[in-house]
Each structure stands twice: as C-alpha cells, then as structure tokens.
Amino acid sequence: MKQIIIIGGGAAGFFCASNLDEKKYKITILEQNSDVLQKVKISGGGRCNVTHACFDPRELVQFYPRGNKELLSVFTKFQPGDTMDWFDQRSVSLKIENDNRVFPESNSSQTIINTFLNEIRKKNVEVKTKCSVKEIEKQDEKYLVKTSLGDFPADYIVYATGSSPKSLKIVENLGHKIIDLVPSLFTFNIKDDLLKDLPGTSFENAEISIPFLKTQESGPLLITHWGLSGPAVLKISAWEAISLAKSKYQFEIEVNFISKPINEAEEDFQNFRQSNPKKTIGQAKIFDITNRFWQKIVEVSQVDLNKQVSNISAKEMHKILENLCQKKLKVTGKSTFKDEFVTAGGVDLKEINFKNMSSKLLPDFYIAGEVLNIDAVTGGFNFQACWSEAWLISQHLNNL
Structure with a gap:
C-alpha cells in the first residue's frame, strides 16, 4: 500500500486526508504542535468562519490579492457551494449571515473540528502531533521525511504547513522559490x-x-x-x-x-x-x-x-x-488582526500546477494552503482556498 505523508495538521491537511481513498493509501498527518486544526479553532472568534457565500468563481477570486488568476480554475472545480454540500452530507448545518460569511449553526468551531476528526478516524488516518519536520530527502522514487519522532518514508507528500519561515526553508531547500513573507490583514x-x-x-x-x-x-x-x-x-x-x-x-x-x-x-x-x-x-x-x-x-x-x-x-x-x-x-x-494572522508571500505560484496542486519541480509532491503565495481578505476566503486546493489533491491522488 502506498504511503501519503501529509505535513501540517491544519485546514488544508485535514480536508485532504478526509477526502482521500483509505483503501488505496496509508495516510499519516504530521503536526508540529500539540493540537491540530488550531486556526480552525480560533477562526471567527471561535465560531469558525467556514467559507463565504459567493458561488461564482469569477466573483470569488476578486477577494484574493494574491492568487486570484491561479484560483479561478481551482474554484471552477470546487467552490463555496461544494464546501457547504460537503458539510451538509456529514450532517453539519451551516448558516449564511447577513454579510455572507458562513458559520456552523452551532456557532462553535468545535463542530467543524469534530467533523474532521470523525472523518479521519473512519479512514484510519494516523495523526502524529508534536512531530516537527526537520528535513525532506528525495530518494529515488520516494521521499524520506526526517522528524523529531523519527523518519517517515513517503510515496507522496502533501505539504500544507502554513506559512512558518521554517517550513518555507524546507521547501526552498528542495528547490522551490519563496516569495518573501509580509503580514497581510x-x-x-x-x-x-x-x-x-x-x-x-x-x-x-x-x-x-x-x-x-x-x-x-x-x-x-x-x-x-x-x-x-x-x-x-x-x-x-x-x-x-x-x-x-x-x-x-x-x-x-x-x-x-x-x-x-x-x-x-x-x-x-x-x-x-x-x-x-x-x-x-x-x-x-x-x-x-x-x-x-x-x-x-x-x-x-x-x-x-x-x-x-x-x-x-x-x-x-x-x-x-x-x-x-x-x-x-x-x-x-x-x-x-486578532488571531487571524495571515501572510502574503510563500511558494512561488509559477512553480505549481493548479490542475492538481502538484509541484512542477518535485514529482509526487503537492502543496496547499497558506504555504503558497496566496492570501485573501477576511471573511472565510482563506479557508475556502484551503478546502478547494486540498480537494483537488485528494481527487487527483484517488484517480491515480
């Protein structure tokens, strides 16, 4: 069975794992913090602003200062309506507020977190917390992910670490160009x-x-x-x-x-x-x-x-x-701005294939979430980019 290592236990990492075919892959999530889904927890003042009720990809991309051109094709395949459907199928009631932000009816981010935890439990996804990635080594057809908890071999890597300088250094060492980070929002x-x-x-x-x-x-x-x-x-x-x-x-x-x-x-x-x-x-x-x-x-x-x-x-x-x-x-x-810290900068978008979020430089290596040079204004847009990118990766891997 082929191994997928997802580096980063945030929105993109968990959404990808939740949509992967567990009969085809052994899936492991590595997270450096002691808790997963930390940004999901604090988003929207603890209510979790899941997405934004904007269902036209052309309109939707207007909310992204960086990444708007690239995300157009991504959103034509998976947009906020699909996100709402996805949660609906898992019995999570969402509501659209007057400003078009979308929240769980429960007004608690824990609802969203529990849904993800439930999905990955069903799929036997292994989650390693307090697992800090030190280096990724390319070995012939595979990768070796060296961490504080030992080495993990991987056939496929999904890199969804968020935008910490340390995680950007790791992909830079693998040959990717990094656009300097600056605060946004x-x-x-x-x-x-x-x-x-x-x-x-x-x-x-x-x-x-x-x-x-x-x-x-x-x-x-x-x-x-x-x-x-x-x-x-x-x-x-x-x-x-x-x-x-x-x-x-x-x-x-x-x-x-x-x-x-x-x-x-x-x-x-x-x-x-x-x-x-x-x-x-x-x-x-x-x-x-x-x-x-x-x-x-x-x-x-x-x-x-x-x-x-x-x-x-x-x-x-x-x-x-x-x-x-x-x-x-x-x-x-x-x-x-509060805890919703967002950065501009990250992996250069020219080096990503937006049909499936794969790296153009590294085989079997996929990148999603805030580690990319993509960011949005406040209102659920940053999460939507994570869901859509992670969806494309999971569907591509499921169809291999």
Whole structure:
C-alpha cells in the first residue's frame, strides 16, 4: 500500500486526508504542535468562519490579492457551494449571515473540528502531533521525511504547513522559490486627537484612501485603542500588503467617515442650518455618526460646541466638513488582526500546477494552503482556498 505523508495538521491537511481513498493509501498527518486544526479553532472568534457565500468563481477570486488568476480554475472545480454540500452530507448545518460569511449553526468551531476528526478516524488516518519536520530527502522514487519522532518514508507528500519561515526553508531547500513573507490583514496604529478616547466607535460605511499608492477601499470602520480597524482597513492592508511593508508602515491615509463627497455634506449642513438655526452645533444631528464622535469633530475643528448653527462661519463649517470627509491621518505602525494572522508571500505560484496542486519541480509532491503565495481578505476566503486546493489533491491522488 502506498504511503501519503501529509505535513501540517491544519485546514488544508485535514480536508485532504478526509477526502482521500483509505483503501488505496496509508495516510499519516504530521503536526508540529500539540493540537491540530488550531486556526480552525480560533477562526471567527471561535465560531469558525467556514467559507463565504459567493458561488461564482469569477466573483470569488476578486477577494484574493494574491492568487486570484491561479484560483479561478481551482474554484471552477470546487467552490463555496461544494464546501457547504460537503458539510451538509456529514450532517453539519451551516448558516449564511447577513454579510455572507458562513458559520456552523452551532456557532462553535468545535463542530467543524469534530467533523474532521470523525472523518479521519473512519479512514484510519494516523495523526502524529508534536512531530516537527526537520528535513525532506528525495530518494529515488520516494521521499524520506526526517522528524523529531523519527523518519517517515513517503510515496507522496502533501505539504500544507502554513506559512512558518521554517517550513518555507524546507521547501526552498528542495528547490522551490519563496516569495518573501509580509503580514497581510492588519490594523493601522494612529495617534491623533480625533481618535483619542473613542475606542469602540464604529462607522457603517467609510472610505479610506492611501494617497501615495492611489488606492482606496470602503466598508465598515472601527476606532480602536491603537488607531483604526474594521473591514475597510483590513481590505486595504491585504491589497497593499507588499507596498506597506516597503514603507515600513509609515504613511498617510485620508478618511471619509461618512462616505459622502464634501459638497454633498455641505448641502446637508446648509439644509440643517435652515431648519434648525437655534440648535447648538454640539447637539446638531446632521450626519449618521455618534454624538460623541460629532462633538470630537467639532472640538478638533476648534469650534465652540455651544455656538448656534446659524452663527457658524463658512470657514468653521469648512473645517468641520474637512475633518469629517477628508481627514488626513498619519499611520505609524501596524497591529496584527486578532488571531487571524495571515501572510502574503510563500511558494512561488509559477512553480505549481493548479490542475492538481502538484509541484512542477518535485514529482509526487503537492502543496496547499497558506504555504503558497496566496492570501485573501477576511471573511472565510482563506479557508475556502484551503478546502478547494486540498480537494483537488485528494481527487487527483484517488484517480491515480
């Protein structure tokens, strides 16, 4: 019986093992940590954001800053609808939330973990934890995987280690080119009077641009203790991960907290002034933002909160609207987004055959998951890439 060694007990490794034909292969998973499926456990705040309800591969690839061209063919063979089906067949009820993220009905990642553990138990897959791979040696038609628990011979290797520098070094030693790792999905550290004392304040739809990169994103925005976070920031951090790393995370952004052009905001202001001339500016409810944030805007614009709206000068109004619609902020660093740490970089995609995720350089060697130079914005997309790639590997090996 031929041996498949799967290196990495994460999403891609387990999905591959769960779909392999155990009558044909002896399957072993090697995991360096004491627990398997660690990222699955913490994803979505412990609820596990399994995938995203986007069923058109052409639309789906738009969420991947790196890997979008290559993943198109992968997603035509296995996409989020297939993932949902797969879990459905194993009696796991999933639900689509308002933002199209998909979670188990149970709201617990343990449901997903138990499903995988159950699958591999049925298939007699052996799992070795605390098993650190030191080196992989090519020997004639086979491989020898040297680990802290001894040597494992393999006819086929599925390399799904995640993006640790150590695991990238191992495939680099086998001849693969590695694109340097940089963080993707991070929040912006900003010290500014406008954001001070307002952590937790959120905006349903804001616009952020990075002028020096001529790029912008929109979406929900959140003020944190460190600066700014939320989907708008995370999206722009993913798309511009490489440029922002080069800037050493020192750059200027411009924020429109209400997603309205300044002339439109001025119209709203004038209309409010006409119908509420006696209202004080501090109590004026002109825009869809919290009272505290509005008062902070007025304060940093150096306008007296008790001044009546009718007495606000054109200059004062312009200053207020500028801070609301065109606020320039200096970013002085980054913070990793919760536990959902994602990196850009990894194995060069030119060296992978995306029909079956095999290495173009190494025979019988397959690569999947975050070890590849593929990453996505937040929302279940990174897992979907893992499921789809692992599915292609398992189907290819089953049909050999």
